[in-house]
Amino acid sequence: MSELLVKNAYVIDPVNGINGEVMDIAIRDQWIVEEVGSGAMVIDAKGQLTLPGGIDSHTHICGTKVNFGRYMSPEDMRAGRMPRRGSMHATSGYSVPTTYGNTYRYSTMGYTTLLEGAMAPLEARHTHEEFTHTPLQDTMANTLFDGNWAIMEAVRDGDMRRVAAITAWTLSAVKGFAIKLTNPGGTEAWGWGEDVTCIHDQIPHFEVTPAEIITAMITANEMLNLPHSVHLHCNNLGKPGNYTCTLDTFDLARDLNKNRQTLYATHVQFHSYGGSSWKDICSKSEEITRSLNSKPHIVFDMGQVLFGRTTTMTADGPMEFNLYRLHHNKWSNHDVELETGAGIIPVLYRRSNLVNSIMWAIGLELALLTDDPWQCCLSTDSPNGAPFVRYPEIIAMLMSRRYREEEMSSVHPGTEHRVPLPAIDRELDWEEIAIMTRAAQAKALGLIDIGKGHLAPGAEADIAIYPIQIRDVDPSVDYMKVKEAFATTAYTIKRGRVVARQGDCVVDGINSTIWVDPQVPPEYDISNDPEFVKKFDRYYTVRMRNYPVQDVYLERQVCLRPEVSL
Amino acid sequence: MKFDDVLCPFCGCLCDDITVTAEGGRVTGVDNTCLLGTSKFLGDNRLKNPIMRTDDGWKDVTYDEAIASTLDALLEADRPLLYGWSGTHGEAQCIGVHMAELLGAVIDNTSSVCHGPSILAIQEVGHPGCTLGQVKNRADVIIYWGCNPTEAHPRHMSRYTTYADGYFLDNAFRDRTVIVVDVRRTETAELADVFVEIKPGGDYAVLSALRAMVRGRDEMIPDSIAGVSKEQLRHIVEICKNAKFCAVFFGVGLTMTRGKYKNVRNAIELVDELSRHTKATITPMRGHFNVYGSNEVNTWMSGYPYAIDFCRGIAFYNPGETTAVDILARKECDAALIVASDPAAHLPSKCIRHLANIPVVQIDPYPNMTTAFCNLQIPVAVSGIDAEGTAYRMDGVPIRLRKVLETEYPTDTMLLGRIYEAMMEVRGR
Numbered sequence: 001m002s003e004l005l006v007k008n009a010y011v012i013d014p015v016n017g018i019n020g021e022v023m024d025i026a027i028r029d030q031w032i033v034e035e036v037g038s039g040a041m042v043i044d045a046k047g048q049l050t051l052p053g054g055i056d057s058h059t060h061i062c063g064t065k066v067n068f069g070r071y072m073s074p075e076d077m078r079a080g081r082m083p084r085r086g087s088m089h090a091t092s093g094y095s096v097p098t099t100y101g102n103t104y105r106y107s108t109m110g111y112t113t114l115l116e117g118a119m120a121p122l123e124a125r126h127t128h129e130e131f132t133h134t135p136l137q138d139t140m141a142n143t144l145f146d147g148n149w150a151i152m153e154a155v156r157d158g159d160m161r162r163v164a165a166i167t168a169w170t171l172s173a174v175k176g177f178a179i180k181l182t183n184p185g186g187t188e189a190w191g192w193g194e195d196v197t198c199i200h201d202q203i204p205h206f207e208v209t210p211a212e213i214i215t216a217m218i219t220a221n222e223m224l225n226l227p228h229s230v231h232l233h234c235n236n237l238g239k240p241g242n243y244t245c246t247l248d249t250f251d252l253a254r255d256l257n258k259n260r261q262t263l264y265a266t267h268v269q270f271h272s273y274g275g276s277s278w279k280d281i282c283s284k285s286e287e288i289t290r291s292l293n294s295k296p297h298i299v300f301d302m303g304q305v306l307f308g309r310t311t312t313m314t315a316d317g318p319m320e321f322n323l324y325r326l327h328h329n330k331w332s333n334h335d336v337e338l339e340t341g342a343g344i345i346p347v348l349y350r351r352s353n354l355v356n357s358i359m360w361a362i363g364l365e366l367a368l369l370t371d372d373p374w375q376c377c378l379s380t381d382s383p384n385g386a387p388f389v390r391y392p393e394i395i396a397m398l399m400s401r402r403y404r405e406e407e408m409s410s411v412h413p414g415t416e417h418r419v420p421l422p423a424i425d426r427e428l429d430w431e432e433i434a435i436m437t438r439a440a441q442a443k444a445l446g447l448i449d450i451g452k453g454h455l456a457p458g459a460e461a462d463i464a465i466y467p468i469q470i471r472d473v474d475p476s477v478d479y480m481k482v483k484e485a486f487a488t489t490a491y492t493i494k495r496g497r498v499v500a501r502q503g504d505c506v507v508d509g510i511n512s513t514i515w516v517d518p519q520v521p522p523e524y525d526i527s528n529d530p531e532f533v534k535k536f537d538r539y540y541t542v543r544m545r546n547y548p549v550q551d552v553y554l555e556r557q558v559c560l561r562p563e564v565s566l
Numbered sequence: 567m568k569f570d571d572v573l574c575p576f577c578g579c580l581c582d583d584i585t586v587t588a589e590g591g592r593v594t595g596v597d598n599t600c601l602l603g604t605s606k607f608l609g610d611n612r613l614k615n616p617i618m619r620t621d622d623g624w625k626d627v628t629y630d631e632a633i634a635s636t637l638d639a640l641l642e643a644d645r646p647l648l649y650g651w652s653g654t655h656g657e658a659q660c661i662g663v664h665m666a667e668l669l670g671a672v673i674d675n676t677s678s679v680c681h682g683p684s685i686l687a688i689q690e691v692g693h694p695g696c697t698l699g700q701v702k703n704r705a706d707v708i709i710y711w712g713c714n715p716t717e718a719h720p721r722h723m724s725r726y727t728t729y730a731d732g733y734f735l736d737n738a739f740r741d742r743t744v745i746v747v748d749v750r751r752t753e754t755a756e757l758a759d760v761f762v763e764i765k766p767g768g769d770y771a772v773l774s775a776l777r778a779m780v781r782g783r784d785e786m787i788p789d790s791i792a793g794v795s796k797e798q799l800r801h802i803v804e805i806c807k808n809a810k811f812c813a814v815f816f817g818v819g820l821t822m823t824r825g826k827y828k829n830v831r832n833a834i835e836l837v838d839e840l841s842r843h844t845k846a847t848i849t850p851m852r853g854h855f856n857v858y859g860s861n862e863v864n865t866w867m868s869g870y871p872y873a874i875d876f877c878r879g880i881a882f883y884n885p886g887e888t889t890a891v892d893i894l895a896r897k898e899c900d901a902a903l904i905v906a907s908d909p910a911a912h913l914p915s916k917c918i919r920h921l922a923n924i925p926v927v928q929i930d931p932y933p934n935m936t937t938a939f940c941n942l943q944i945p946v947a948v949s950g951i952d953a954e955g956t957a958y959r960m961d962g963v964p965i966r967l968r969k970v971l972e973t974e975y976p977t978d979t980m981l982l983g984r985i986y987e988a989m990m991e992v993r994g995r
Contacts, residue, residue, distance in 0.1 A: 064962055070869055070870075071865045071871050072688050072689055072692055074883055077869035077870060077881070077883070081882075082880065083880045084667050084668070084879060089664070090667050090881050092880070092881050098865075098867060099866050100867075101869075122963060123697075123963060125956060126862070126958075126962075129866075129956060133867065191700060191811075191845065192845050332688070332695070333695060333696070335695075335696035336696070336697050337696075338699065344692070539699065539733050541697070541702055542582055543583055546966065550966055552954075
């Protein structure tokens with residue numbers, strides 16, 4: 001048994017309604033408790049800002065396409081190298097760091113839990129292997145179902161129980177956490193070099209539409225009682241005028257769950273464009289947030305773009321090819337049989353570029369125009385909009401109109417006529433930032449019940465102490481102090497242990513992977529279904545026996561076993 | 567005892583439908599394997615225990631002695647090289663990278679002498695690829711360029727391409743067009759619908775011509791390129807452009823002949839060009855069953871797929887300088903640990919001569935050509951026969967190797983783990 005007492009912490013804990021109280025936090029082993037003995041180790045937080053450990057609800061850190069981003073980009077690897085030091089391994093990479101690079105940089109920023117945004121089931125083992133080498137955060141994986149043949153066939157046949165059964169078996173087999181749809185239907189069409197334009201296009205050969213897939217998966221998600229909702233990357237990403245498609249997609253979601261949203265829309269910035277071409281592209285953040293403000297059952301993340309070099313990577317293969325034809329840089333693509341796709345290209349977002357400047361503004365607008373911060377998770381879709389190490393800049397811009405104006409003055413001069421940003425006065429406060437970087441994520445992912453995202457007794461002792469006395473700082477003026485404070489914690493505590501201190505990671509750590517195993521009754525166990533098994537055997541190139549991810553890949557794990565209603 | 571759906575630890579096809587019968591501590595029968603796989607499963611002649619070279623020949627030593635001796639050799643060296651890795655599982659490869667980092671060593675795998683140039687090309691222009699099941703289910707045009715699957719990847723055509731059942735093909739064999747491009751009429755060429763015979767060293771020129779023709783620039787192409795007639799090139803371009811899905815596979819005939827990575831770059835750019843007309847993909851025919859896994863592991867651990875030099879503390883990558891061949895040819899390396907490969911069979915003679923002059927420890931189950939000059943050989947369990955672990959197929963699909971025999975031998979992971987632990991004791995944190 002180990003005990004730790006964090007004294008004089010200036011706590012913001014939105015889940016528990018605590019907004020700026022100086023208090024002590026008692027920790028026994030990995031949990032927060034009411035009190036500890038006099039022998040407990042003491043950390044004096046000296047009134048510094050203390051929050052639950054950060055949670056990233058959409059980031060690309062581990063798996064096949066992430067690693068291919070590294071593999072194809074020695075120029076990016078060279079841009080982030082550090083030697084072995086203390087208990088830290090050598091690291092490489094700026095926009096796509098090595099696994100140790102990810103884990104150390106997230107940890108020194110106070111992040112303790114990460115959701116990998118996209119895992120192809122067939123290649124899940126790879127994601128889990130990399131998770132093992134991401135030791136300072138708890139990890140989980142969105143599992144891709146956007147082009148899943150068996151699911152599309154079941155949707156076509158209107159057999160919702162079968163949709164749910166296939167989903168349950170797959171999630172459980174690959175030790176995934178949630179349902180991810182990336183350009184649903186589009187990734188299958190890309191198997192023929194084609195795409196879909198929006199939710200009502202027919203998917204070649206399968207006679208279903210993206211709208212039907214999305215609706216069916218939302219229903220299946222609730223039948224399976226999964227902790228998170230469907231996690232959706234809408235169709236038609238990155239195209240001028242795509243906001244209408246996004247609005248139509250939002251209209252598909254009905255309020256089906258009293259504890260959380262029924263739809264999580266990811267990197268909405270990339271889906272909020274007006275205009276009919278690159279010549280007249282403009283922000284439609286007002287229309288998009290008007291829809292979101294009237295739909296509390298949708299939660300989203302920003303997908304903020306920041307200027308500079310990065311790498312884009314997504315299961316949305318056709319989108320990446322289109323982007324490649326604009327950038328003429330280098331292009332990788334990786335379609336996955338019977339399931340999904342992937343594409344990767346490096347990009348450089350420039351201030352001097354009008355489109356890039358509009359994208360930059362839209363991300364901020366989405367956060368500032370959404371009334372309820374619980375609906376808006378701060379993200380860059382790392383590394384797609386920018387690498388996660390740049391989150392502190394976003395926080396500082398959201399808290400300071402002056403900082404935004406300063407940035408606005410250096411972007412493409414045409415921007416201000418195409419975006420509402422200059423007219424937005426709102427400055428977010430500390431509590432709103434705390435919500436948008438951990439509490440909202442914990443709620444949206446359904447992790448509050450297992451002790452994530454808050455600091456009450458019973459919660460897991462994941463804590464970030466930032467070196468800032470917020471009572472002495474006016475963020476709208478001192479935004480550089482805000483940015484600095486969120487870049488490096490004084491202490492990051494993970495599972496009751498100090499894991500990072502002033503920028504150094506001090507322990508090896510072991511991650512825990514959170515996954516779901518829906519308790520499906522035997523009659524709905526799809527692995528006993530002759531038709532399912534026959535098709536699997538004939539069309540996959542891996543035998544069904546060799547498909548599931550073995551327990552040995554998860555050194556520590558938290559398995560959630562929801563009761564289902566089929 | 568019978569085991570179904572076992573993985574074959576031989577080539578990059580990583581077939582996972584093998585049936586293995588094992589009795590009395592040895593494999594007595596296999597089904598579904600090719601000749602190469604059969605010989606691997608039924609192979610005998612394992613080294614019984616660690617052996618150390620002395621002035622009077624080989625001496626049997628214990629594992630403890632062997633580990634101590636390995637430690638001495640590596641810790642005393644100024645420029646140690648950790649080479650091989652393609653024939654073991656990923657978990658062992660991970661320890662190798664940690665070890666290289668701790669020692670300040672160079673770690674390199676067999677890509678150096680096979681698909682290293684493919685990686686360089688990919689780093690310049692990217693890689694439009696897919697899993698093999700995409701090809702199996704969709705591809706109506708298959709191109710094998712500079713490779714001979716019939717002999718090197720014997721089940722490639724039946725599992726993934728020509729003869730494989732495909733969801734979108736009524737009669738897979740009849741509906742697919744197979745094009746083979748090579749400098750000689752190989753056995754694979756005999757199975758092709760179209761065989762293109764190129765003069766040695768002419769691949770780059772032929773690829774350039776095809777790219778130009780896909781772009782509609784026929785007029786600039788002469789009547790014959792590297793022995794291939796313009797008429798035949800036009801025929802190929804027609805086939806590719808009219809394909810629904812065109813899958814290109816290439817081998818060391820492209821990577822290790824004149825032009826090397828430029829050839830591969832040109833092939834990738836041809837696929838890129840075709841992607842503007844139809845669906846097209848390209849896949850390297852990786853050799854060792856887990857050479858791609860070694861590239862993957864190195865990449866997530868260090869940032870680079872091969873040729874990683876930790877001598878400055880950071881991971882430094884510069885193929886041509888930090889590749890095993892170059893470190894050895896410059897006689898820089900002063901001790902080598904060889905794991906799961908046989909450099910004596912693959913490296914240039916100049917490198918082998920240098921290896922013969924420095925301390926070399928080899929971790930490998932079988933006596934091989936490298937045994938002839940190594941100072942110490944430590945036998946281990948065979949990955950995929952008596953050791954489990956992860957392997958990555960040539961298309962990046964990771965599958966877990968099964969274990970069909972109980973064994974007294976340590977696995978690579980166990981042995982390397984012990985060496986690494988001992989190293990940590992000495993070098994500390």
